[in-house]
Amino acid sequence: MVNLVIDGKNIQAKKGTTLLAVARENGIDIPTLCSHESVENSGACRLCVVEITKGKTKKIVTSCLYKAEDGLMVETGNERVLKVRKFVMQLLMARCPTSGVIRDLAVKMGVVPEPRFKPNEDGKKCIMCRLCVQVCEHVVGVSALGFAFRGTDKALGTPFREPSSVCIGCGSCAYICPTQQIVMTSTEDTRSICGRTFKMRACSVCGRYFAPEDQLAFISEKTGVSVEDLSVCVSCR
Amino acid sequence: MATNSIAAGSDKVYQAMADEIKARNLKFQLTKTGSMGLDSMEPLVEFVVPNKPKLSFAKVTAEKVPALLDQVINLHLDTETPFYRVDEQENILTGEKTFYCTGKVPRILRDIPLIDAIPYYAKQVKIATRNCGIIDPENLEEYVARGGYFALYKTLTEMSPDGIIEEVIASGLRGRGGGGFSTGWKWRSCRDAEGTVKYVICNGDEGDPGAYMDRSVMEGDPHSVIEGMIIGAYAIGATQGYIYVRNEYPLAVANLTKALAKARDAGLLGKNIFGSGFSFDIRISKGAGAFVCGESTALIASMEGKAGEPRAKYTHTVEHGLWDRPTNINNVETWTNVPVIMARGADWFSSIGTKTSSGTKVFSLVGKVNNIGLVEVAMGTTIREIVHDIGGGVPQGKTFKAVQTGGPSGGCIPGSLIDLPVGFEELGEAGSMMGSGGMIVMDDTTCMVDIAKYFLDFLAKESCGKCTPCRDGVRRMRDILEDICNGHGEEGDVELLKGMSEAMIDGSHCALGGSAPNPVLSTLRYFQDEYEAHILDKKCPAGVCKALIHFHVVADKCTGCVKCKKVCPTRAIQGNRKEVHEIDQTLCIQCRACYEVCAFDAIIIE
Ligand SMILES: Cc1cc2nc3c(=O)[nH]c(=O)nc-3n(C[C@H](O)[C@H](O)[C@H](O)COP(=O)(O)O)c2cc1C
Ligand code: SF4
Ligand code: SF4
Ligand code: SF4
Ligand code: SF4
Ligand code: FES
Numbered sequence: 001m002v003n004l005v006i007d008g009k010n011i012q013a014k015k016g017t018t019l020l021a022v023a024r025e026n027g028i029d030i031p032t033l034c035s036h037e038s039v040e041n042s043g044a045c046r047l048c049v050v051e052i053t054k055g056k057t058k059k060i061v062t063s064c065l066y067k068a069e070d071g072l073m074v075e076t077g078n079e080r081v082l083k084v085r086k087f088v089m090q091l092l093m094a095r096c097p098t099s100g101v102i103r104d105l106a107v108k109m110g111v112v113p114e115p116r117f118k119p120n121e122d123g124k125k126c127i128m129c130r131l132c133v134q135v136c137e138h139v140v141g142v143s144a145l146g147f148a149f150r151g152t153d154k155a156l157g158t159p160f161r162e163p164s165s166v167c168i169g170c171g172s173c174a175y176i177c178p179t180q181q182i183v184m185t186s187t188e189d190t191r192s193i194c195g196r197t198f199k200m201r202a203c204s205v206c207g208r209y210f211a212p213e214d215q216l217a218f219i220s221e222k223t224g225v226s227v228e229d230l231s232v233c234v235s236c237r
Numbered sequence: 238m239a240t241n242s243i244a245a246g247s248d249k250v251y252q253a254m255a256d257e258i259k260a261r262n263l264k265f266q267l268t269k270t271g272s273m274g275l276d277s278m279e280p281l282v283e284f285v286v287p288n289k290p291k292l293s294f295a296k297v298t299a300e301k302v303p304a305l306l307d308q309v310i311n312l313h314l315d316t317e318t319p320f321y322r323v324d325e326q327e328n329i330l331t332g333e334k335t336f337y338c339t340g341k342v343p344r345i346l347r348d349i350p351l352i353d354a355i356p357y358y359a360k361q362v363k364i365a366t367r368n369c370g371i372i373d374p375e376n377l378e379e380y381v382a383r384g385g386y387f388a389l390y391k392t393l394t395e396m397s398p399d400g401i402i403e404e405v406i407a408s409g410l411r412g413r414g415g416g417g418f419s420t421g422w423k424w425r426s427c428r429d430a431e432g433t434v435k436y437v438i439c440n441g442d443e444g445d446p447g448a449y450m451d452r453s454v455m456e457g458d459p460h461s462v463i464e465g466m467i468i469g470a471y472a473i474g475a476t477q478g479y480i481y482v483r484n485e486y487p488l489a490v491a492n493l494t495k496a497l498a499k500a501r502d503a504g505l506l507g508k509n510i511f512g513s514g515f516s517f518d519i520r521i522s523k524g525a526g527a528f529v530c531g532e533s534t535a536l537i538a539s540m541e542g543k544a545g546e547p548r549a550k551y552t553h554t555v556e557h558g559l560w561d562r563p564t565n566i567n568n569v570e571t572w573t574n575v576p577v578i579m580a581r582g583a584d585w586f587s588s589i590g591t592k593t594s595s596g597t598k599v600f601s602l603v604g605k606v607n608n609i610g611l612v613e614v615a616m617g618t619t620i621r622e623i624v625h626d627i628g629g630g631v632p633q634g635k636t637f638k639a640v641q642t643g644g645p646s647g648g649c650i651p652g653s654l655i656d657l658p659v660g661f662e663e664l665g666e667a668g669s670m671m672g673s674g675g676m677i678v679m680d681d682t683t684c685m686v687d688i689a690k691y692f693l694d695f696l697a698k699e700s701c702g703k704c705t706p707c708r709d710g711v712r713r714m715r716d717i718l719e720d721i722c723n724g725h726g727e728e729g730d731v732e733l734l735k736g737m738s739e740a741m742i743d744g745s746h747c748a749l750g751g752s753a754p755n756p757v758l759s760t761l762r763y764f765q766d767e768y769e770a771h772i773l774d775k776k777c778p779a780g781v782c783k784a785l786i787h788f789h790v791v792a793d794k795c796t797g798c799v800k801c802k803k804v805c806p807t808r809a810i811q812g813n814r815k816e817v818h819e820i821d822q823t824l825c826i827q828c829r830a831c832y833e834v835c836a837f838d839a840i841i842i843e
């Protein structure tokens with residue numbers, strides 16, 4: 001256990017816990033966009049910043065990455081912190097003006113758009129949080145998504161350009177995407193995502209379409225369980 | 238030959254010389270060396286005649302080769318005057334002198350300036366570039382003949398790893414790759430880090446546009462880097478080293494590869510070096526050449542085959558670096574300093590430079606300066622000495638306005654601070670930084686808003702794009718600067734830029750985003766009036782931003798010579814011979830051609 005102070009409150013935390021988790025456990029709210037419990041934090045959005053004081057030095061760190069330490073003084077909402085958060089939100093609002101999620105969060109945080117940032121007109125809602133990339137690679141195990149280019153031109157790779165040949169249509173990326181940039185649409189026996197349409201498999205018991213054929217094939221290959229054995233939906237199992 | 242001299246045609250000169258020597262059946266030994274640094278005098282050819290001063294000829298062309306050989310053989314100098322002569326040369330590793338001229342200087346050569354009388358060389362102190370332009374980089378014997386690998390022998394056979402680290406700490410050597418972190422302390426932390434497998438890396442990414450000091454050393458004296466790395470590895474307890482070089486540096490890669498092979502053959506790399514029981518080897522790792530890949534954690538990610546993005550962990554590379562093992566990264570120039578420190582001792586090294594910045598620094602001096610090239614000076618040398626004495630000042634009688642140091646995310650130091658000594662603290666306090674040693678001289682025809690825009694544009698493209706403040710913030714900042722240059726600046730932009738800078742410095746994940754506002758902040762600090770002129774008066778005082786300038790003919794001065802009329806690409810100038818000319822503003826595209834061509838200063842920019 002370590003002892004630290006967050007916003008003037010003495011707090012005990014398990015060693016190795018992130019400041020974000022410690023704060024939340026203690027009812028202190030810190031906004032985040034790129035942190036999700038199912039994947040490793042990347043520190044990409046920079047919304048979760050807090051100020052730490054360690055000895056004589058004060059610095060801004062991302063609470064989703066920084067681990068609780070003994071004797072740390074943390075401020076989660078001082079002027080310096082709010083300045084960074086406001087900047088991040090204004091940049092993201094200009095980047096994806098059509099995103100309701102970003103707009104609502106800004107309203108909640110009391111941030112208004114910076115009139116000098118001309119809103120992007122490409123209609124995209126991607127904030128480059130990279131959750132989709134991580135979930136696809138580390139949870140699904142497919143790596144169908146990635147980034148291309150760098151700098152201002154950096155963009156989410158393959159799926160938006162050419163349909164990915166390795167995507168199994170599992171929908172995890174659409175599920176995790178905070179801004180609904182990735183959309184999944186379904187008909188009774190198909191599902192479209194990331195530029196491809198997948199054929200769905202019907203449950204061998206109830207007949208309901210429940211999962212893409214490609215996904216079952218992928219799981220079958222990984223686990224060695226035959227596709228036939230996998231063709232039973234959750235409710236009928 | 239280094240990339241800069243090859244660009245000037247040195248390979249053709251070499252071939253012509255080789256052909257001529259063969260044709261005449263001369264007993265000359267022809268070798269290629271690295272660069273002496275002064276680009277505007279390349280290709281440089283030096284002649285060593287036993288017991289006579291070494292003679293150097295500048296701007297040699299293939300056509301001049303036969304005549305040049307005649308002159309040197311017969312020691313008459315009717316057509317080609319040597320650039321300089323060298324009677325004796327100090328070897329920085331031993332402190333001893335090599336005498337080229339053993340007797341009296343031949344009468345005919347007395348008027349040829351000694352190399353130390355050439356202002357460009359006089360104020361330089363060459364430690365990192367000690368062998369560049371002097372030895373054949375492909376020849377291990379020449380490196381050894383200049384005292385090379387003696388420091389390695391001494392350290393491996395006489396010194397303990399801790400003793401070496403103490404010596405490096407005492408020398409005050411600070412990283413030459415930008416941050417200026419104490420090299421000795423970094424080694425200490427890496428030595429103390431837990432783990433049996435440790436790595437040392439040489440950072441040869443050198444992504445700053447226009448900078449080429451590291452390239453020059455890797456091309457011109459690869460063994461000095463290798464020797465430094467072996468000493469460092471021994472001190473730290475590393476068993477494997479890597480030199481990270483960008484693919485765009487093929488000659489550096491080639492020379493390093495050859496040098497590594499020779500060092501291996503000579504038993505300087507591999508198992509049980511000098512019978513000390515210490516084993517170590519070095520491999521080259523080629524990078525795709527992104528600016529951000531010079532950042533240490535991005536470099537490691539790139540070496541591991543991942544995207545070149547800075548790593549998002551609050552851990553130190555000295556503990557968790559390459560493949561999660563303790564890793565010590567130093568810049569090329571940092572490594573080359575190490576053998577000299579070991580050979581001459583910490584006291585000697587720290588006697589050069591200033592209290593907080595010891596030793597020397599190599600700068601690539603470019604821009605509006607007469608002598609363009611690489612210069613190595615003792616820390617504490619002033620900007621005046623570098624720009625005026627070594628650089629020969631600003632050309633065409635223009636005024637020195639500022640010097641940009643520290644690479645794209647460095648800052649501009651104004652002419653009023655011309656007596657600032659260069660050192661890590663001094664440059665930092667002035668709002669710039671040492672960075673890796675870029676130095677761009679600017680005269681009064683440079684617009685500081687335009688310059689800030691140029692660097693921000695570079696950084697917007699080179700940001701790795703991972704984190705919001707840098708990826709989107711740098712771009713938004715550039716857009717605002719572009720607006721200002723185009724006459725669309727708004728009141729409040731200056732305050733907005735300052736506020737954005739603060740948030741970016743605090744919020745960015747790595748030092749690229751953290752230092753990206755520097756070009757804006759430093760130009761705002763010294764040239765805010767120029768920003769205001771753009772924003773409020775819609776004027777560009779330096780006469781650069783096209784949207785804000787107009788070309789006019791001053792009636793009193795115009796002689797009606799029609800020169801301007803002839804060069805104008807859009808036929809915007811009307812007027813008959815011997816009559817005052819006029820510019821049609823609706824047709825003018827602000828190309829400056831008329832302004833440059835007018836011999837009577839009759840065309841002005843407003
Ligand atoms: C954006 C960025 C680019 C960098 N580029 C280089 C580079 O090209 N070469 C280099 O040696 N260091 C570069 N650095 C500094 C390295 O991260 C690192 O501090 C350095 O290589 C350590 O070596 P030193 O202690 O010898 O300076 C860069 C840093 C940043 C933030
Ligand atoms: S739907 Fe495709 S891209 Fe999305 S997580 Fe699943 S496999 Fe990856
Ligand atoms: S598509 Fe969605 S999940 Fe993926 S990076 Fe963009 S915002 Fe994040
Ligand atoms: S600051 Fe810039 S270069 Fe560094 S991680 Fe963030 S986006 Fe990448
Ligand atoms: S600036 Fe160029 S386009 Fe304009 S008048 Fe002069 S020559 Fe013509
Ligand atoms: S939530 Fe921590 S950086 Fe995005």
